[in-house]
Amino acid sequence: MTIKINKQALESACKEIIETILFCLPDAFKGTVYKIGAPPHITAKRITSGIIDEDKQRISWGLPERSDYNPPGKTWLDYRDQPDRPLEAMAWCVERQRSWTSEDPELDQRSVRLQTDGILEDYHHMEPVLIRKKDLYANNHNHLEYPRNYKGQTLWEDSDYVVAAVIKIHFRPNTIKIGSPETRLIKRLSRAFGTELLSYQLREESIEAMNQLAQDKLDSCNILADSLRNAIAKSGLIFSLIKLELGCLRVQWENLLFERTNRKNQKEEAIQQLDSILRKITEKAEEPAKELMDVQKKFLTFSLPPKRGVAWVDMQIEKRWTRLLENLSEESELATQVINILNDPCLNLPFQEKSRKSLVHLKTLFQIMNQLEKSTNAVLQQLLNGGKNGNSHCCVLPSPLEANAQR
Secondary structure (H helix, E strand, O other), rough: OOOOOOOOHHHHHHHHHHHHHHHOOOOOEEEEEEEEOOOOOEEEEEEEEEEEEEOOOOOOEEOOOOOOOOOEEEEOHHHOOOOOOOOOHHHHHHHHHOOOOOHHHHHHHOOOHHHHHOOOEEEEEEEEEEEEHHHOOOOOOOOOOOOOOOOOOOOOOOOOOOEEEEEEEEEEOOOOOOOOOHHHHHHHHHHHHHHHOOOOOOOOHHHHHHHHHHHHHHHHHHHHHHHHHHHHHHHHHHHHHHHHHHHHHHHHHHHHHHHHOOOOHHHHHHHHHHHHHHHOOOOOOOOHHHHHHHHHHHHHHHOOOOOHHHHHHHHHHHHHHHHHHHHOOHHHHHHHHHHHHHHOOOOOOOHHHHHHHHHHHHHHHHHHHHHHHHHHHHHHHHHHHHOOOOOOOOOOOHHHHHHHOOO
């Protein structure tokens, strides 16, 4: 159709106009509405048909089983006037925007069945449903591509209207004439039908406009939110620069304190002692030790606030030391060295005493577990050998520390 209408609403409107005509005209017994598609194809498709009973009480709805105009319909090129095929009343109504009345089926020049098979059709009247171009397309109708007839002439070029639909009403024999009151009534009702279709179109456009407005608002909100997020994210650079400047001031302040109080940089001394331990164990844990030394060296370049400094040491240094000690078989000796470092009161590390006591307990636990491991393996070996020296293969529990070192 030249207008966009919900399928259910369109079918309901078509049934209503057919029902009105069939109830108003006593000799009318069947009605059909065809929709005309948008240019340039202007496909003609049957929407619905209704037949009223003899008592004018009930209408039966449906489409005939066979019809060229049943969905998907016929395009303009298939039903326009051409010399090599029968003339159709549909082409007359669409091209000329005028009605066609078959008041004598024997003389109907546009009866397809009469032209092809010599079979008479019903008495009928076909009325185009017209809508103003400016009402339907606003100011865009001049940019539409309209179809052409067989002679190459553009349809509706000099008309203010487009054809939106065609109404076909069947009459009992000899009850319809060209220009009769029945045809004038159908013409008036077709105008009302066109207005109704236009109102449906405007409603659809309003709904689409509202949906588009809602989508545009959502898109605008998303764009604004992205812009704010980017601005907030970039504002983090300002805080980073502030932190960097405060860090420089903190370094200068610490250096000034060390200079005026004649005290050494305890942080550097602690890191140097830790590095000296790491250099002794690089042969057995080369990669983790080097990584830890790099982290400790990096720590010397920082000047963090007390709370952040404690958190950084815990996450970056202390946990790496824990993993390193777990993977070394000489943990007991290394733990002793670390404990000795922690015994130094000049170190003054956060949680220094807690760490020293934890290492003392862990060292003792390590020695107990090591002895238990040796005793367990000795018992297992004796059981597997039957209590005697033999050639049986035995399964000895691997040392967890050795296994970690191998991995």
